Amino acid sequence: MSQEHRLALDNCIKCSICVSHCPVARVTDKFSGPKQNGPDLERFRLEEPAAVHESVGYCSNCKTCDVACPSGVSISAMNCKAKGEYVALNGAPLRDKILGRVELMGMASRLAPPLVNYFGSIKFLRSIGEKLMGVSAEMTLPKYAGKTFYQLQRKRKQYVSDQKIVYYPGCYVNYNTPEVGLALIDVMEQNGIQVINDKFSCCGLPLISNGLLKDAEAIAKKNIQKLQGYIDQGYKIITSCPSCNLTLRREYQELFNLNAEELNDEILDVFEYLQLLKQEGKLKDKFARVEKNYGYHQPCHLKAAGLGIPSMDIMQLIPGLTVQELDAGCCGLSGSYGFKKEKYPISKEIGQNIVRSVKDNNIGRVLSECGMCQLQVKHLTGLEVYHPLQVLAEAYSVY
Ligand code: SF4
Ligand code: SF4
Incomplete structure (x- = not known):
């Protein structure tokens, strides 16, 4: 099914299956649901962008509706576009502009990760943050690691092999859980595969989810250009974060009409890649017992x-x-x-x-x-x- 077809409004048969599956609509009436915000309102939005209702801001972009829809309608993409139109018309709060720039926050944390973690755990400061910025004082903030994945990767002795892959770790692995990226390198090396050292920008999903589509599109173009360079040399791009993977493979195309379709076969989730190795009989299958x-x-x-x-x-x-x-x-x-x-x-x-x-x-x-x-x-x-x-x-x- 072509992407145009996925987005075609007329595919919606008004069955409301998406509504019954939407986790947000299940728990709040502040969100009028995937069908109404998606295909129903899209008709009006095509004529008059100002018809975007602010309720669309309650869509979490979880994409459960897309999976449930029997007609293959890309409801979440419609909602993301609508959020973008709303932000383009009304502007985004400072909080959303900051939360959309995860990479920038990660870079800023590098000044003193332990201090950032410490201040992020003080209830009193979090309450002020909630009052001034609208960031929940209840939600646990992610902890920043002492060293980024890229720093730790550079320190490792470079394993060399004819078989190479390119790893796209994403911001969370780079700034918060570098141990996950190091585990990926360990797993690849156990299978005789070299992970090429390089750095990548954020995939742009946090910007997309906050309706900051212009900025996200600029990042998408840069990422595609860089990844294409590796793909042209015959390398696979491996991700460990499902959200980065989906953004590189699908969102760029659905939201920005960027020709990412040809990249899709070359960008793989790490376990999808290991499955391929297994099918080809190339996966090392000697494992220690893990009694857990x-x-x-x-x-x-x-x-x-x-x-x-x-x-x-x-x-x-x-x-x-x-x-x-x-x-x-x-x-x-x-x-x-x-x-x-x-x-x-x-x-x-x-x-x-x-x-x-x-x-x-x-x-x-x-x-x-x-x-x-x-x-x-x-x-x-x-x-x-x-x-x-x-x-x-x-x-x-x-x-
Ligand atoms: S993407 Fe939005 S509309 Fe779709 S299921 Fe998730 S919250 Fe509901
Ligand atoms: S599940 Fe798909 S076809 Fe059914 S109402 Fe929702 S968008 Fe329309």
Whole structure:
């Protein structure tokens, strides 16, 4: 199905399945739902951009509606465009302009990561931040790592192989969880694959989700140009964050009409890539026993990519390991969404299914590929949450 077709309004058969699946519409009446904000209002928006209703700001861009829609309508893309039109007409609050620039915040944190973490944990300061900026004082802020992934990668002895891949870590791995990026390098090296050292910009999703589409488009153009250079040399681009992956592969095309379709086969989720190695009989399958039990939360953007759960396929090769799907839907955080004062209660309410599943299944630790899901699950349950790559690296570590 072509992208134009996906976006065609007339595909909507008004079944309202998207409404019954939307996690935001389930918990609040401030959002009039995917059907009304998507295909219904899009007709008016095409004629008159000022017809954008501010309710569209409550769409979290989780993309659950896209997965549910039987007609393949790209509802979330319509909502993102509508948010962009709203911001273009009315401007964005300073808070959203800051939250959209995750990379800039990461760079600023480099001045003194421990101090930034410390100030971010003081309740009194967080309350002031909530009053002045509208950033929820309740939501746990992500902790910045002492050294970025790129710094740590440069310090490592470069493994050399004829087989090479390019790794696109994304901002959260670079600034907050560099151990995930290092686990990816370990896993690749165990399979005889060299990870090329290079730095990349933010994918632009935080800007997109905050309606700052012009800035996001400029970043998208730069990213495509750089990635294309590697693809032309025959390298695959590997991501470990499902949201970065979906943005590079799909959002650039749906939102900005950038010709990313030809890049799609060359940009792979890390476990999708490992699955390919497995199919070709090239995956190293000697693993140490890992006698641990985990719950697993599938990020919405991995679901939206239509890849299934490739990490489950690989993790079931590890002896002793038990991984149980939480099967609890959206975590509710959706990037910067749950950090906003007015959206925090919605985000928390959406995430209660995860809290229940963790309790019912007596889960002690959780796995998830998305950094924001990791943060939200930890915030709501108090459990430690890891990327599946970390378990895989552990299982490889003694060989
Ligand atoms: S993207 Fe998520 S929040 Fe937005 S309309 Fe679709 S299901 Fe609802
Ligand atoms: S699920 Fe798809 S076809 Fe059904 S109402 Fe929503 S957009 Fe229309």
